Amino acid sequence: MVNKGASLHTIENYSDAIICYDSALKIDKKCAMALAYKGLSLGELGNLPDALKHFKKALSIDHDYDLANISKEMVQELLKSIKQQKAKTR
Structure with a gap:
């Protein structure tokens, strides 16, 4: 399921990729690869x-x-940058 999710991610089908990662995580909640790839999507x-x-x-x-x-x-850097931009526009 992780490989299928990665393939879907590659073609920018992020929502379906997440479904695949969730399926993998139902089998193994400690699958670091599925967690990280889900994070990417x-x-x-x-x-x-x-x-x-x-x-x-x-x-x-x-x-x-x-x-x-x-x-x-x-x-983390992106979130920090977004927070700084919001602070500047206030």
Whole structure:
């Protein structure tokens, strides 16, 4: 299911990719790859806070998972930038 989700993500079908990752997570709630990939798809849909949660959960399972770590850092920077932009427009 993770591979199918990754294929769907590649063709920008993020919602269906998330369904595949959720199916994989029903089988194994501690599948760091499914969590991180779901985070990627959530991020592409603009749901950065949930994406960040998934990257952090993946890293709590596999501390050395580079994809999750790099993605977590990128999302944190994006959220920080968005927060700064909102503060400037107030």
